Amino acid sequence: MTTKVYPNAAAALDGLLRDNILIASGGFGICGIPERLIDAVEASGVKGLTVASNNAAIDNMGLGKLLRTRQIRKMISSYIGGNKEFERQYLTGELEVEFTPQGTLAERMRAGGAGIPGFYTKTGVGTLVAEGKPTMEFDGEEYVLERAIVADVALVKAWKADTSGNVVFRKTARNFNVPVATCGKTCVVEVEEIVEPGALDSDAIHLPGVYVHRIICGAPYDKQIEFRTTRTTDVG
Amino acid sequence: MTKHDGIVAGWSRDQMAARAAQELRDGYYVNLGIGIPTLVANHVPQGMTVTLQSENGMLGIGPFPLDEEVDADLINAGKQTISELPQSSYFDSATSFAMIRGGKIDLTVLGAMEVAENGDLANWMIPGKLVKGMGGAMDLVAGVKRIIVVMEHCAKDGSPKFIPACTLPLTGRNVVDVIITDLAVFARPDHASPFRLMEVAPGISREQLRQRTSAAYVE
Numbered sequence: 079m080t081t082k083v084y085p086n087a088a089a090a091l092d093g094l095l096r097d098n099i100l101i102a103s104g105g106f107g108i109c110g111i112p113e114r115l116i117d118a119v120e121a122s123g124v125k126g127l128t129v130a131s132n133n134a135a136i137d138n139m140g141l142g143k144l145l146r147t148r149q150i151r152k153m154i155s156s157y158i159g160g161n162k163e164f165e166r167q168y169l170t171g172e173l174e175v176e177f178t179p180q181g182t183l184a185e186r187m188r189a190g191g192a193g194i195p196g197f198y199t200k201t202g203v204g205t206l207v208a209e210g211k212p213t214m215e216f217d218g219e220e221y222v223l224e225r226a227i228v229a230d231v232a233l234v235k236a237w238k239a240d241t242s243g244n245v246v247f248r249k250t251a252r253n254f255n256v257p258v259a260t261c262g263k264t265c266v267v268e269v270e271e272i273v274e275p276g277a278l279d280s281d282a283i284h285l286p287g288v289y290v291h292r293i294i295c296g297a298p299y300d301k302q303i304e305f306r307t308t309r310t311t312d313v314g
Numbered sequence: 315m316t317k318h319d320g321i322v323a324g325w326s327r328d329q330m331a332a333r334a335a336q337e338l339r340d341g342y343y344v345n346l347g348i349g350i351p352t353l354v355a356n357h358v359p360q361g362m363t364v365t366l367q368s369e370n371g372m373l374g375i376g377p378f379p380l381d382e383e384v385d386a387d388l389i390n391a392g393k394q395t396i397s398e399l400p401q402s403s404y405f406d407s408a409t410s411f412a413m414i415r416g417g418k419i420d421l422t423v424l425g426a427m428e429v430a431e432n433g434d435l436a437n438w439m440i441p442g443k444l445v446k447g448m449g450g451a452m453d454l455v456a457g458v459k460r461i462i463v464v465m466e467h468c469a470k471d472g473s474p475k476f477i478p479a480c481t482l483p484l485t486g487r488n489v490v491d492v493i494i495t496d497l498a499v500f501a502r503p504d505h506a507s508p509f510r511l512m513e514v515a516p517g518i519s520r521e522q523l524r525q526r527t528s529a530a531y532v533e
C-alpha cells in the first residue's frame with residue numbers, strides 16, 4: 079500500500095529536486111513558512127532555482143537561507159522589504175526578481191492548479207507590471223493578461239494532516255500555502271501533527287488530499303515572530 | 315506635523331489618521347495599509363461597525379494581543395501580532411485577493427510616495443535606490459471601491475508629493491479618490507474630475523499650501 083507519510087524532509091524531497099527547477103513556497107513573512115523543507119533544499123545543494131513565493135522571509139530564515147547560499151537564481155515575489163540580503167542581491171543584479179502584485183501572484187498559482195493557463199486582471203494596468211503583456215478591453219475597462227504558474231515542486235506548511243493528505247491550517251498561517259499547494263506538480267507538506275483519517279472534520283478541510291503527495295511531521299516548531307506588538311490593558 | 319519657516323503647524327500623524335477615519339461608514343469592509351493607515355483603526359467612531367480585512371487572509375482584525383495572547387500564527391499584513399474577534403474569519407491569499415479584486419472591499423487607506431493631479435499613485439519603488447515591492451497595493455487600488463491616500467505633504471527634502479505627473483513607477487493609474495496630508499485634504503467625486511481642496515490644517519494659509527503643492531487643484 080502506498081503511503082503519503084515520509085519520515086523526514088530529506089526523504090520527502092528525494093527524487094524531486096534538480097538544478098534550475100521552479101519551486102513554489104508558502105508563507106507570508108515568517109508566518110506559515112515550510113522551514114523544514116527549505117532546510118532540506120539547502121542541504122541538497124541544488125542551485126539555479128526559480129522560487130515563486132510572496133516574499134523571502136527574513137535574513138537567515140526560510141527562503142532567506144537559500145538566498146544566502148545563492149541557490150536561487152530568480153524570485154517571483156510581491157515584496158522584498160524586510161530581507162536586506164534579498165534587496166541587496168536584487169539591486170546589484172545578482173538575483174532576478176519578477177515583481178508580481180500579491181493578488182496576481184496568488185491567482186497565478188490558483189490558476190496553475192486549476193488548469194487555467196492565464197487570466198485577465200485590472201491589477202497593474204498602466205504600470206511596469208503590465209509592460210510587454212497583452213491587454214484586452216472588457217466592458218470599457220482595460221485588463222492585462224497574466225500567465226498561470228505551475229511549479230515542479232510545491233513546499234507547504236500546515237497545522238495538521240491526516241494520513242490520506244487532507245490538510246488544515248491555523249489562523250493567518252494559511253496565507254499562500256493553499257494556492258502554492260495546488261500549483262505544484264508534486265506537493266510536499268510539513269505539518270505540526272499527523273492524524274488518522276476521521277480525526278479531521280470532513281466539512282472543515284482546507285486542502286483536500288488530492289493536492290497533497292507527500293507529508294512529514296516537522297514538530298516541534300519554535301515559531302518566530304517578526305514584529306511582536308501587544309497592548310497592556312483590556313479594550314472594550 | 316511640519317516645520318514651516320520655524321513654525322510647527324499642520325496635523326500630526328494621529329490627526330491625519332483621525333481625519334481618514336471620517337471617511338468610514340457603518341458596515342464598511344476596510345483594508346488599512348502599513349504605517350499611518352494602520353492608526354486609522356484607533357479612530358473608528360463609537361457605534362460604527364467597520365470590519366478590517368488583512369490581505370494575508372483575515373476578516374475582522376482585533377486589537378493588538380495581550381502579552382499572554384500573542385500567537386505567531388496570527389499576524390496582520392505588516393507582520394505585527396494581532397488578535398481575533400468572535401466574528402473573525404480566515405482564508406487563503408487567493409480568496410483574500412478575490413474579495414479585493416472583486417470589489418467586495420469598500421475602502422482602503424494607503425501611504426504614498428507621489429500622487430499626481432490625475433489620480434495616479436506611486437508608492438512601491440524608487441528605481442536603483444529603494445525597492446520594497448508592491449505587495450498588495452496594486453491589487454488594492456485596482457479593486458477597492460474607494461482609495462484614500464494618507465501621506466506627508468512634502469518629502470524630506472521639502473519637495474511636493476502631490477504633483478502634476480508621477481516621476482516614480484506607478485502603483486495604479488487614475489485610482490486615488492481622497493488625499494489626506496499633514497497640511498490639507500483634497501478629494502474628487504469621480505475619476506474624471508480634478509481634485510478639490512476640502513480642508514486646510516490649522517495654522518496653514520491657502521497661499522502657503524499653494525507654495526508647497528505643484529499639482530493643480532480646484533480651490
